[in-house]
Amino acid sequence: MTPVRRFLCAWLVSFPLAWDSCGVQAAFSQAMDSDFTLNLPAGRKECFYQTMKRDASLEIEYQVLDGAGLDVDFSIFSPSGQLLFNDQRKSDGVHTVETEDGDYMFCFDNTFSTVSDKLVFFELILDNMDTDEDPENWKEYVHGIDTLDMKLEDIMDTINNVKARLSKSVQIQTLLRAFEARDRNIQESNFERVNFWSVVNLVVMVMVSGVQVYLVRSLFEDKKKIRT
Amino acid sequence: SPFLLPQTLVTSAGPFLLLSWISSISALYFHIGETEKKCFIEEIPDETMVIGKYRTQLWDKQSGSFLPATPGLGMHVEIKDPDTKIILSRQYGSDGRFTFTSHTPGEHQICLHSNSTKMALFAGGKLRVHLDIQVGEHTNNYPEIAAKDKLTELQLRVRQLLDQVEQIQKEQNYQRYREERFRMTSESTNQRVLWWSITQTLILIITGIWQMKHLKSFFEAKKLV
DSSP: OOHHHHHHHHHHTTSHHHHHHHGGGTSOOOOOEEEEEEEEOTTOEEEEEEEEOTTOEEEEEEEEEESTTOOEEEEEEOTTSOEEEEEEEESEEEEEEEOOSEEEEEEEEOTTOSSOOEEEEEEEEEESSOOSSOTTOOTTTOOSOOSOHHHHHHHHHHHHHHHHHHHHHHHHHHHHHHHHHHHHHHHHHHHHHHHHHHHHHHHHHHHHHHHHHHHHHHHHHHHHHHHO | OTTHHHHHHHHHTHHHHHHHHHHHOOOEEEEEOSSOEEEEEEEEOSSOEEEEEEEEEEEETTTTEEEEOOTTOOEEEEEEOTTSOEEEEEEEOSEEEEEEEOSSOEEEEEEEEEOOOOHHHHTTOOEEEEEEEEEGGGGOOHHHHHHHHTOOHHHHHHHHHHHHHHHHHHHHHHHHHHHHHHHHHHHHHHHHHHHHHHHHHHHHHHHHHHHHHHHHHHHHHTTOO
16 A cells, blocks of 8 residues: 555545545445354364344354264353353254353364364354444445335335345355265265275285185195105 | 546555454454464355455453454465465464455365464463454445445345345356266265175185185195095
């Protein structure tokens, strides 16, 4: 960022019109849903925290995508340190919490496993976080007026409805993606297993037949010596 | 030219953007040790933009709370594409914003670790990192689009719906490609199981017959039968 640009912006900030353009990125749309996928090493415990307001709702959904038994321990604690939910060796789970003010902590525990890493996916869905203001109040940023306001209100309601449904579609899609990833990993590990055990089987068969032939032969060598 | 000016204003609004994000959003946070590296995996279709924002706080023993980190303390961000090739490897300050666009569909890995070498800064404590990763149409800044294309509110909302549907379509195409790969692997596995079982049975039968014949001729040669 050049000093010229910085100076320009600072100077233009004093003009209310230009302040709009300067501040146009200031009201960043809040992220209400977020998902993360992470690798949980063997014997490790990872904790995450989420700040919540009162009377909001926190929905957390997790799945184990890869790693041995596809299971992990999950626990969620309230801001006061009280254990709200505890899942032992589960493959997936969904929990909804009606929240109070504070930081909620949730942990994924892989300490029971000594060898295998787990690939864990989780999704946080926050509701009613901002009851005061509409986070997508774009009225200040739009240009021009839509005419026939009365009827367009109805159309806009419908469009908002469609947007809500589409958001739900996206959530379901994320869920399906996690299921598919898990199934794919199961299949790929099956593939490895079949290959490995087939080779072992082949080697064992060849060895056993060799040993058998040698044993039977040696048996008859001794007998011949005894006879003569 | 007059059209360039709003653009320069927007880019120089960078610090304002971060400041307001710091105060307004409450993203997920976690604690990271000094030499610890935290990695997240994002599975995305191609030509998808991803914006990640983080802010850090350091534990202050005196006040007994987390305070904004000192300017010298930064985070190193490393992003790998599905072929484990590094597409971004940069140092950012204590608050940072990184962005990349995927060119191959698949699992991209986003890794963060602190660049601190002074043990004193951490003082045995941990660094608190607030992280927010936005993918696809969530990266679009609609107030900016409205200003640039001069849209009415209705037009803006329809534009948002179009972007959302486009992202869903992209994701579904990627899903279809993954399902096809999955089906191919399944069918290949099943075929191999079938052919190996048949081959195994044949080998067993042939080996058995050969063993019997060989033993018989062996016994006859040794004049035992």
